[in-house]
Amino acid sequence: MKKSTSTQDYLKHIYELSEGGEPASTNDLARVLKVKPASVTGMVQKLANEKPALVEYQKHQGATLTPVGKKAALEVLRHHRLLETWLVQTLGYSWAEVHEEAEKLEHVISEDFERRIAAALGNPTRDPHGELIPTPDLKMPQDDSASLSSLRSGQSATILRVNEDPNLLRHLDELGLIPGIRLMVTGYSPLDNNLTIKVEKKSFVLGLNITTKIFVEVEK
Amino acid sequence: MKKSTSTQDYLKHIYELSEGGEPASTNDLARVLKVKPASVTGMVQKLANEKPALVEYQKHQGATLTPVGKKAALEVLRHHRLLETWLVQTLGYSWAEVHEEAEKLEHVISEDFERRIAAALGNPTRDPHGELIPTPDLKMPQDDSASLSSLRSGQSATILRVNEDPNLLRHLDELGLIPGIRLMVTGYSPLDNNLTIKVEKKSFVLGLNITTKIFVEVEK
DNA sequence: GTCAAAATTTAGGTAAGACTAAATTATTTT
DNA sequence: AAAATAATTTAGTCTTACCTAAATTTTGAC
Numbered sequence: 001m002k003k004s005t006s007t008q009d010y011l012k013h014i015y016e017l018s019e020g021g022e023p024a025s026t027n028d029l030a031r032v033l034k035v036k037p038a039s040v041t042g043m044v045q046k047l048a049n050e051k052p053a054l055v056e057y058q059k060h061q062g063a064t065l066t067p068v069g070k071k072a073a074l075e076v077l078r079h080h081r082l083l084e085t086w087l088v089q090t091l092g093y094s095w096a097e098v099h100e101e102a103e104k105l106e107h108v109i110s111e112d113f114e115r116r117i118a119a120a121l122g123n124p125t126r127d128p129h130g131e132l133i134p135t136p137d138l139k140m141p142q143d144d145s146a147s148l149s150s151l152r153s154g155q156s157a158t159i160l161r162v163n164e165d166p167n168l169l170r171h172l173d174e175l176g177l178i179p180g181i182r183l184m185v186t187g188y189s190p191l192d193n194n195l196t197i198k199v200e201k202k203s204f205v206l207g208l209n210i211t212t213k214i215f216v217e218v219e220k
Numbered sequence: 221m222k223k224s225t226s227t228q229d230y231l232k233h234i235y236e237l238s239e240g241g242e243p244a245s246t247n248d249l250a251r252v253l254k255v256k257p258a259s260v261t262g263m264v265q266k267l268a269n270e271k272p273a274l275v276e277y278q279k280h281q282g283a284t285l286t287p288v289g290k291k292a293a294l295e296v297l298r299h300h301r302l303l304e305t306w307l308v309q310t311l312g313y314s315w316a317e318v319h320e321e322a323e324k325l326e327h328v329i330s331e332d333f334e335r336r337i338a339a340a341l342g343n344p345t346r347d348p349h350g351e352l353i354p355t356p357d358l359k360m361p362q363d364d365s366a367s368l369s370s371l372r373s374g375q376s377a378t379i380l381r382v383n384e385d386p387n388l389l390r391h392l393d394e395l396g397l398i399p400g401i402r403l404m405v406t407g408y409s410p411l412d413n414n415l416t417i418k419v420e421k422k423s424f425v426l427g428l429n430i431t432t433k434i435f436v437e438v439e440k
Numbered sequence: 441g442t443c444a445a446a447a448t449t450t451a452g453g454t455a456a457g458a459c460t461a462a463a464t465t466a467t468t469t470t
Numbered sequence: 471a472a473a474a475t476a477a478t479t480t481a482g483t484c485t486t487a488c489c490t491a492a493a494t495t496t497t498g499a500c
Binding site for chain 4: 025038040041042059060
Binding site for chain 2: 090091092093100101104105107108109110112113116117120
């Protein structure tokens with residue numbers, strides 16, 4: 001059954017917040033959905049009472065997705081990430097600009113539209129930020145990336161993904177540290193966990209705050 | 221101020237229904253909006269009481285747009301027609317398939333998005349059906365097309381636009397009678413107003429039901 | 441000009457999904 | 471373990487835009 005925009009947003013954010021294993025708390029949901037906590041309680045209760053249930057919910061314990069809810073969440077996520085990829089590639093949006101537009105479009109496009117852009121893009125597996133795109137049958141692929149912070153001197157890697165924080169995004173864009181770029185670690189300081197990395201001809205020293213938010217594929 | 225999807229739909233349809241000069245009647249609006257007449261009355265009253273008012277409304281007399289309402293309607297129409305053009309040109313949608321998808325997208329795209337697709341398409345003035353696209357400053361261009369039914373033997377013309385009736389659309393698509401195609405009138409029957417037209421190597425005899433719904437630019 | 445049919449409006453309801461304020465439960469500090 | 475604080479839920483409203491049923495107005499036929 002077709003879900004409302006609001007329902008889709010709740011499911012998407014419950015998915016993202018509970019990826020770490022912990023249920024999504026009422027307060028966290030309220031924050032990301034820009035809604036008051038009392039509203040979240042009401043909505044989450046409603047979603048738990050649908051048949052089939054979309055979320056698993058126990059008072060004061062937060063919310064997790066049922067298999068049905070998870071499918072619906074991955075559908076929205078697939079829409080979102082395909083749309084971002086497509087807006088960047090066909091309309092010249094920058095890497096940082098696409099989020100808001102995709103946020104609105106993700107709720108209204110048809111399955112046909114989804115198939116068409118996926119095909120037009122050559123069925124990509126990651127969006128411009130490097131986030132994995134759920135498969136057409138709505139499974140989330142295994143993420144085999146490692147955090148840049150785990151590398152040490154001498155290792156080379158290719159950037160797969162960066163965290164979606166807008167400020168960080170802009171900063172990394174300026175430095176040229178974007179998905180697809182190859183880098184080498186040339187130094188490591190055990191005291192502050194700073195890494196020195198070399199990209200093309202340039203070197204940067206990056207702190208843990210940044211290196212934990214860049215994900216790479218290490219060269220064997 | 222940003223209008224709701226519902227408001228945008230009302231304005232768009234009031235615009236279309238009142239193009240002939242007559243106000244849009246409650247019943248006609250109910251029919252095209254797929255809503256009960258009582259709901260139309262309520263909504264139209266609401267739109268007339270906004271400040272600034274979007275529609276002009278007198279009980280039992282139907283609705284027309286105020287200048288403010290007309291701008292809003294043309295904005296939606298511009299979105300719709302740009303989207304149709306774009307879906308056809310970039311995603312391989314057929315001429316007949318795009319309407320429904322554009323109907324949903326038109327309400328959610330940003331002004332930035334509108335500018336980007338207009339630019340990507342080379343600022344087109346007509347959509348795939350040949351309908352005029354409102355200008356960026358939201359004026360409807362003058363339509364200088366003539367009805368095919370007004371032509372007589374010997375005249376040549378290029379198809380600019382065909383009526384948006386889905387059945388007719390499919391029929392004309394099969395015959396190859398689409399915007400951009402050049403044709404010549406080779407015969408006219410005063411009794412039934414049938415026209416014989418020749419397109420490339422083929423000839424067709426078309427009745428008034430069809431010829432009044434094809435609009436052309438006549439060669440001088 | 442009257443009367444029936446068609447069109448329109450009024451009145452009263454419903455469903456989503458948000459909000460505020462107040463009450464309750466959990467957690468942390470001492 | 472009691473008190474203070476934080477998180478969550480309940481209860482009651484509000485808005486938007488739809489609905490049905492009943493009442494009214496307009497129109498068209500005679």
